[in-house]
Amino acid sequence: MSTAWVQNYLVSKSIMKKLLLFVILSLSVVQGQTFKFGDAKGLFMAVGVGPRFPIGSFSEKSNIGVGFDITFSYTDNLFLPVFLYSNIGYQHYPGKQDLYKKSDYSSFSSNVLTFSGGVRHYFPPLLENIVLLMPVLDVGAEFAYFENFHQYKLDRNKQNSVEQIGKFGFQVGAGFSMFILDVMTYYNYLKSNQYISFVLKANIPIFVS
Numbered sequence: 001m002s003t004a005w006v007q008n009y010l011v012s013k014s015i016m017k018k019l020l021l022f023v024i025l026s027l028s029v030v031q032g033q034t035f036k037f038g039d040a041k042g043l044f045m046a047v048g049v050g051p052r053f054p055i056g057s058f059s060e061k062s063n064i065g066v067g068f069d070i071t072f073s074y075t076d077n078l079f080l081p082v083f084l085y086s087n088i089g090y091q092h093y094p095g096k097q098d099l100y101k102k103s104d105y106s107s108f109s110s111n112v113l114t115f116s117g118g119v120r121h122y123f124p125p126l127l128e129n130i131v132l133l134m135p136v137l138d139v140g141a142e143f144a145y146f147e148n149f150h151q152y153k154l155d156r157n158k159q160n161s162v163e164q165i166g167k168f169g170f171q172v173g174a175g176f177s178m179f180i181l182d183v184m185t186y187y188n189y190l191k192s193n194q195y196i197s198f199v200l201k202a203n204i205p206i207f208v209s
Contacts, residue, residue: 041076042208044083046182048201052091058193061099061108067091067197072206073120081122085140089114104158107151116142116171131178138173144190167191179203 052065069089075082095108118140127133146165152158167190175184182201188194 043206046071046201046203048199050199053196056194062093065093083120086117104156106153111147113145116140134177136177142169
């Protein structure tokens with residue numbers, strides 16, 4: 001078993017522990033909270049998955065990644081059709097083969113834990129008879145916690161390392177919602193780590209009154 005595999009495993013395990021802890025705390029808050037806004041209200045959970053495409057300088061080292069996320073969104077009759085949301089996600093980016101050919105790297109990868117929150121606006125439906133199809137616009141703030149694994153070729157005499165970085169940024173998304181399923185595209189800005197994400201979300205009602 002290689003040292004690189006063990007280090008990658010430990011990094012991924014650390015990220016997943018943080019993700020699980022956040023989900024447990026979020027569910028505890030959801031179950032214990034009493035909402036005080038309007039008379040009609042709804043709380044929803046969505047599970048999303050899809051590819052992540054690095055752009056700009058981020059794409060020089062990282063290949064296309066994959067990610068999944070969990071979103072909690074809330075609305076009531078005081079501010080419909082606007083929803084407030086919070087999101088946590090996990091992403092993994094492998095290194096590019098071209099990077100290994102042109103540099104001292106033998107392996108590079110990024111594990112990313114993201115937290116975001118913002119507002120989502122549902123526009124009037126384009127279709128209603130056969131299927132409900134609503135355009136959606138999404139704007140929010142984002143924080144990302146990166147753990148970058150650096151492994152170098154043996155003959156370069158460089159020390160392997162795990163780099164941990166936190167970055168603030170924002171995201172802008174647009175897409176279509178069938179209420180149960182959403183198809184979204186996001187532009188995510190983080191300094192030196194910009195990326196485009198495509199997400200298929202399945203929405204689950206938690207509380208509606």
